[in-house]
Amino acid sequence: MHKTVNLSPRLQLIADKVREGSAVADIGTDHAYVPIYLIQKGIATFAVASDVRKGPVEKAAVNVKKYGLQDRIDVRLGDGLEKIKQGEADTLIVAGMGGVLMCEILSAAVPIVETMDRLILQPMIGQEEVRRWLEGHDFKIIDEALSTEGHKIYNVIVAEKGKEEIDKEVYYEIGKKLIQNQDPLLKRLLLFKINEMHKIIGQLENKDSENASVRLGECRQRLREFEKLMN
Numbered sequence: 001m002h003k004t005v006n007l008s009p010r011l012q013l014i015a016d017k018v019r020e021g022s023a024v025a026d027i028g029t030d031h032a033y034v035p036i037y038l039i040q041k042g043i044a045t046f047a048v049a050s051d052v053r054k055g056p057v058e059k060a061a062v063n064v065k066k067y068g069l070q071d072r073i074d075v076r077l078g079d080g081l082e083k084i085k086q087g088e089a090d091t092l093i094v095a096g097m098g099g100v101l102m103c104e105i106l107s108a109a110v111p112i113v114e115t116m117d118r119l120i121l122q123p124m125i126g127q128e129e130v131r132r133w134l135e136g137h138d139f140k141i142i143d144e145a146l147s148t149e150g151h152k153i154y155n156v157i158v159a160e161k162g163k164e165e166i167d168k169e170v171y172y173e174i175g176k177k178l179i180q181n182q183d184p185l186l187k188r189l190l191l192f193k194i195n196e197m198h199k200i201i202g203q204l205e206n207k208d209s210e211n212a213s214v215r216l217g218e219c220r221q222r223l224r225e226f227e228k229l230m231n
């Protein structure tokens, strides 16, 4: 009998967004813990665990074997979605990397990304870029949630095909669903963003250029928006 894999709160939140009966492609899988968990729990029927680097692929293969799931999880070496065949997965997970890289991966494989029923994205930074990418490629954010590990806060964004117009600039940075869902960690995230903005404003106030003054105006506006959401 194999032990059940334990997920960290960040990975657990990602796994919780996968619907039962899904076939999953986990891109940038590294340890492959999410696919292993999803198969062990009977949430996914099949998974591809793919990574661009040999080291993580080897680690994933060792873990998949350790849990005896070689018949249900295919470990592949490949850049982005290049090793994903059309129709073999309906749920795409891309987690634990920056938003810009995530968008590059998605952009390089639009025809296959468009065949997915659900995207579950967990950008470490650059969440704004990811929300813009989704809006520009006719994906609608249907859910968002935050999780925390230590002092860090992580965003998980769930999207499905559909039209969405993000109607306020601030919602690219703070997902609207987090506000609608009254996410328990939203205030903490806002506080972090407010502190960050104060620091940037402090630096810009000491600069004497036209660029800095335009940027200062934008940052003050953003700060007001964060403070409004806080209340």
Ligand SMILES: C[S@@+](CC[C@H](N)C(=O)[O-])C[C@H]1O[C@@H](n2cnc3c(N)ncnc32)[C@H](O)[C@@H]1O
Pocket (backbone or CB within 6 Å): 027, 028, 029, 030, 031, 050, 051, 052, 053, 056, 078, 079, 080, 081, 094, 095, 096, 097, 101, 105
């Ligand atoms: C920090 S790990 C995240 C692992 C796991 N997804 C998680 O959330 O814990 C990022 C992984 O993405 C992989 N990666 C980076 N660029 C990639 C690409 N273009 N295609 C596939 N994997 C990539 C890296 O090799 C690394 O294993």
